[in-house]
Amino acid sequence: MHIARSLYPVGLLAAALMLSACSPDAAAPAQPRSVKLEAIGAGSADAASHFVATLRQEHRADLAFENGGRIAEIAVDVGDRVRKGQVLASLDVEPARLRLTQAEANLRAATGQAKERQIQLQQQQAMFEDGVVSQASLTSAQVAHDSAQSQLRVAESDRALAARALRQSELRAPFDGSVVARLLQPQADAAAGQVVVQVEGQGQPQAVATLPAAIAQGLTPGSLVQASRADANAAAFTLRLRSVSSRLEGGASVQAIFDVAEASIPLRSGDSLMLSLSGASENDLSVPLPAVIAQQGKDAVFVYDAKAGTVVRRPVKLGPIEGERIRVTSGLRSGEQVVAAGGAFLSDGQAVLPLRAASHLNDAGRP
Template sequence: MLCAVMLGACTQSAELQAPLPKPVKVEVVGQAGAAGQTDSFVGTLRARQRSDLGFEAAGRVVAIHVEVGDQVKAGQVLARLDESPARWRLNNAQAESKAAAAALTERSTQLKQQEALAGDKIISATALESARAAHLQARSRLESADAALATARRDLALARITAPFDGEVVARLTQPFSDVASGQAVLQVQAGRTLEVVAMLPDAVASALVPGVKAQGKSGAQTFSLILERLSARSDNGSLAQAIFRVQVPPASSGEAASSLRSGSVVSVELHRTKVAASMTLPMTAVMPGTKPGEASVFVLDEDSKIARRDIQTGSTLLPESRVAISHGLKPGEQVVVAGAAFLHEGQSVAVHQPETVLPGGAR
């Protein structure tokens, strides 16, 4: 009886220590990246024609003639600096120009006299050359004074900000009687309601896009069509490319869309990805390389929730998102282990891992 009890205890212990199925992450071959999958990115609405306006010279603002929301015409005066310093420089330049002109007239008269004397052999050739040099110096001083006069007139004209095009004031960044630096933005204007969306896209996504690709934008409950117009050839921050989409508004609802979409708003840019149906790919984490190029193996999940090692043929290039093409060894619809394959063995019982997340776009 004692032996029977001991054997029973051993049997129960062995049953309690039986290994549980190992949770694994799988992917159904042929379904990843299928047509209809959508990638979403953040974009910003902005006016197609816009400008930050400021004064070229530093000074004190004495008047701003417009407010946010005002409609302006090209050439309209929007703001003015204190013109006193510019007028003083203009007056000084005018005086310098008159003095230089008078000096040139005097030198011209002297040069004619010296040339006449030289023709009568009364003065030496050296004295004539000295008169000519003085005349050239007077002419140069006049040209320099005229250039300073033109600069002073330009400075006076630039003490005013004028509208570069017909549009609307969207921002007023300073107040009258404030001191501003050279180039500091004072007003922001934009032309009309024609908008575009600028978004930063990962290189893996941008490399597959060409101008003319259609996308969809979302702002709250409103959706609108987008068309890719320009794509930067440079990567910012190492892996992001700037893409600019043109906003397409249907003619029937153009008035409503113009009132609800505003420049500066953050919107969602949705791109629909399509891939060739005959192409099967897997992530690199699912593939166990073989001894020869193109040879590899994967673990395939069977109907009994056990895994079997399967030899496959892979492509020689790495696809976007660190995936490889599968040319032989798998059929569409089979489930392949895509994570932790190095820690599994043939015939092992596994359980498909079901991730729990509140983030959009779960595991594939």
């Protein structure tokens, strides 16, 4: 009985251990966390190497009357070919002619007055030398003469402006080209500077694109790029870079202008083009903004180790933000995979499971 009593506690302990092992609340091994990965350089470069551009002509102009007035005639319509110097539209010239007549009359009056003041000054000068008049009389004659000369110059300027207004009552084509827009109709009142017609040149098409500053830095004037129209099955052609703007737009992009070097298909202003530029280099890598983790003033990303199935925290140096991405100047190599989002919930060396692109919504009810 003494032996049986001594084995009793041992049996209770063994039973407890067996029950705890069979308990459904027993701690299970941690499951790898699912993460979304992105390949740096290899995967993102292809997506970042295509940009939209808009085609335009090098020579283009919005034509407006320098002085407002009523439009008497518009001699062209959309699609018409025009030659340099051809009259495109004209204003009612009667007001301009009347102002010119008035200015010429004022000029004749100012000329006569100036001659009269000149004669009076000469007379006063002669009498002053003879001691007949005082210095004050001579000074008064000199002031009147100078004032008359000023009035004459004003009248001459008014006459020149009136003559210019009469000449500018006609809109002439500044170069050979075609009319692409007609914005007003005859008998309409046009304000000064209000666009009446738009014209474009011919044979010198350009493509204008907005590129990330990081990619634009790798381009030099004369660089050749491939382009195609946005519509399907469009043939590719070559563009040559003319210039890159030195001003940033939106903080991270610049405007680039390309000349069409060779094109086997007809191109029209307003066509949308797709430019194909070279992909990212080792010094031109970027990651999504959510991929960056900032802790204690240091930036880092989680890099996926495919062999171990884990992620490694990697310090990086960052560059400028480009839209929803940020450049990485050091710390990553092209082809490496980083966690695109959710890095704040990971730890260094943690096992992860790459997230598949396929949807698992239908598997929600499965065990």
